[in-house]
Amino acid sequence: MSQLLQRIALEKGTALKGETLLFIDEIQHSSKAMGLIRYFYEELPSLFVICTGSVLDVMMEEQGISFPVGRVEYLYLFPLTFAEFLSAIGEDEAALLFEQVPAPSWAHDHLMRLFRAYMVVGGMPEVVARYREGRDITLCSSVYNSLMTSFSDDVATYASGLASLQVVRRIMEVVPSQVGNRIVFNNFGNTGYRSRESANALRILERAMLLYLCYPTTATSLPLSLRYTKSPRLQFIDTGLLSFSLKLQSALLGPDDLHTIMGGMLCEHVVGQELLASSMRALEKPIFWVRESAQSSAQIDYLETDERRMIPIEVKAGSSGRLRSLHLFMEQSTGDLALRFYDGPIQLDEVSTPTDGTHYRLLSLPLYLASQAKEYAAYFAERAE
Known part of the structure; x- marks a missing residue:
């Protein structure tokens, strides 16, 4: 583990000490890396580690990988919600109105139009980013x-x-x-x-x-x-x-x-x-x-x-x-x-x-x-x- 951390630090030109975040994307492509996750906590507890992967559950089941209770916290990421969609396309004022409970009645028609757009576009981040460029759904095909x-x-x-x-x-x-x-x-x-x-x-x-x-x-x-x-x-x-x-x-x-x-x-x-x-x-x-x-x-x-x-x-x-x-x-x-x-x-x-x-x-x-x-x-x- 210490050798791996040294190699990561050398590759990134950053010392892994203090409040450092190590972000490992698509970790399911390396079964060896997945097997090492539990040891980050044991050997370098001051290091913050986030690992992401689209098929982690499948890979962990097939390879018999498990973690001791309390060592790893799981978060599930979904497509953008309507509230996140509003922020992503720059509708900050609408997002503030949406967050009010109850939402003001005079904002209903505007929020409904935006929600209809959300139903068309969806919440996949890359699609939303493309839609924001010109508010044109044909650009997203x-x-x-x-x-x-x-x-x-x-x-x-x-x-x-x-x-x-x-x-x-x-x-x-x-x-x-x-x-x-x-x-x-x-x-x-x-x-x-x-x-x-x-x-x-x-x-x-x-x-x-x-x-x-x-x-x-x-x-x-x-x-x-x-x-x-x-x-x-x-x-x-x-x-x-x-x-x-x-x-x-x-x-x-x-x-x-x-x-x-x-x-x-x-x-x-x-x-x-x-x-x-x-x-x-x-x-x-x-x-x-x-x-x-x-x-x-x-x-x-x-x-x-x-x-x-x-x-x-x-x-x-x-x-x-x-x-x-x-x-x-x-x-x-x-x-x-x-x-x-x-x-x-x-x-x-x-x-x-x-x-x-x-x-x-x-x-x-x-x-x-x-x-x-x-x-x-x-x-x-x-x-x-």
């Missing part, structure tokens, strides 16, 4: 293609020993068309692959953080328990890449109601992306709620939790009377607050379910506030106490 090609090329790394390269690449090709749907592994996306082949390929891509398999719960009170025997739902890495892959960017740039594009799937997806990126310290995949019975089936788009409550979230346009699944959930739940994300302004309504008259408060929030779901739930809950 080559970057999208490059990213999708690089993902496909990296599949060879993801697939080694666990699934054939051909299967993983084919599964990756059809994933965008299956996003938002509850899936079955057998013949996934009409690929003809058996359950085991599809499941292995999807889980490899999930460990590479190119997609997420989100499982449902049937619970209506805390604690939540996921039902892994039920069909999961797919979340893709980025809404911008998704809209590019599905050729939906023109529709998003047009006058159409966002909730009519792909049946509202993109709206649901971008809300999931914002919820997923809300914490870098824990990879907490979005959860949704289902009730499946012969008499009546129901589904809630997302469930968030905090220390005190379960927060059901629907992503839908229209009046509260159309929220049948949400009404059903609230009749069974002990909670009294539900969230609905749509393209309208902030609005709090008192609602009664049509079946048994259960009363609850429905907080309708603009889509651009999805990352602040918990903050707004807490804000309005405090004012009701």
